[in-house]
Amino acid sequence: MTTTQHKAYGAKTKDANLEPMQIERREPGSDDVKIEILYCGICHSDIHQVRNDWKNSVYPVIPGHEIIGKVTNVGTNVSRFSEGDLVGVGCMVDSCQECDSCKKDLEQFCENGATFTYNSEDKHLGGHTYGGYSTGVTVNQDFVLKVPENLDAKATAPLLCAGITTWSPLSTWNVGKGDKVGVVGLGGLGHMGIKFANALGAYVVMITTSPSKAEDAKRLGAHEVLLSTDEDAMKSHTGTFDFILNTVPVGHDINPYINLLKIDATMVMVGAVEPLEAVNGAGLIMGRKRVAGSLIGGIKETQEMLDFCGEHNIVSDIEMVNMQEVNSAFERVVNADVKYRFVIDMASLKN
Template identity: 70%
Template sequence: MKEVKAYAASANDAPLKEVNINRRDLLDNDVSIDIMYCGVCHSDIHAKLNDWGNAKYPIVPGHEIIGKVTAVGSNVSNHKVGDLVGVGCMVDSCQECSACKEDQEMWCENGSTSTYNSKDPHLGGHTLGGYSKLIVVREEFVLKVPTNLDTKAVAPLLCAGITTYSPLIHWNVKKGDKVGIIGLGGLGHMGIKFAAAMGAETVMITTSEEKAKDAKRLGADQVIISKDESQMKEHNDSFDFILNTIPVGHDVNPYLAL
């Protein structure tokens, strides 16, 4: 085992404090990563506060990890020392069940392993996340990061990025489609950038007129203020796809007619 620095909370009402944690010795299929950046996702805040009632303390959050490979196991073929890589919300699964073989590791029949707050099959206890100096991850859950990107800005792609990219790809959004993105937050701004890059006519739908300028700077072709009934009615039955990123309970009916 290797002892490394991390930031952990000992209880839901305790602040994050510097601590020492253990990382496992490298296994044959493992990648060791020196962490350069880790995003702060709101899920990290929910988990630390135990808003979902399943927090395991001490908790080390962080699942938007960017770093450099420092060592690889003897069976690793996809990564080498010095590579710039990323790690998202999972770090392990059985790799043998039907779900894993169909690239659906989150439904692993033997239980997938989350980056933190999950049962640790190697060291016992629970997994500890990316608010730390180093992490050891099974190679299938390590992603290559293009070096032409702004490294410090890549981290949110590991959560907010894939959360919005996945449905756009799944539903085959393409050039010529009219796409609405509801809400301009951590997810919404990613949705705008992706939809615009895919060539879609991209429309930001928001309650806030103040966000219109930011939406257009990010790539939106136009903005609809959802509180304006006339604007909403003008766009009825005109969208090919709508991505709703509002993170709280709300009435979806005003958007369905679009």
């Protein structure tokens, strides 16, 4: 198979900084789209993978799964994309497309294992896949997304992970006009949850431990801010929420939030990929309440999310960085020192 060399940034070990590398990408096969990467978001998952926090990293790690780029070449079987198109690539670049999950457009739950954008088995070149911290990528056409031309391309990048991670549960649980929706945590995920819930017509309550975040939450579209440290305020909202989106990225006590749910209402976890503190079953039983989880979304749903963003002019709040600043950006993400997503300008990688 013919390959092309690309500049990239990656980590050789879990304790190493990201540094310049050269990687190989395949030239397009008949069903492939070749993409020049313009922008790539920095996701906290990138940091977890680089530092082997989940004990499944394969090195070298080239992170990045919030990719925006321009099509430079397409395979002979590709008809939906043409040279020059603005496109996106998210967390997946392939799946078996034959199992029940894939047939239901739930490729993220592929029963034979989805091929993730980085650190998955590379069925074409061997080894493992490399992500978007690079100058280009070649992807099967079924995993390439059309980006609405009216959106700010660089601010669209985080929609490919932070966006779909928050959109999918709101869509799956049919959040809409008249619903009272809580969003727990105001970070990269939470700020998108607020924007989406507001655009869907819900009454949005930002639930936070930080009074300092109130003003920004309202700027993003929250109608009200609830301090979870204020016992009286929490009691006043008991049993009033139709849906809660919990974006907190670490294990924590979810019992106070369960108490906020109406009968038959659901709280969906999207942030804490680790053990939670003990849940009191009484909070669930006394009200037939539910706690669920959600992982990104399938390709069809991701395209629906991008189209919705195009219709409502929704993008992420971002701060741009050059590739050479990525290590300091990682530290700032860990310290929650960004509003609300870093995006790398890939033009800086060509220098």
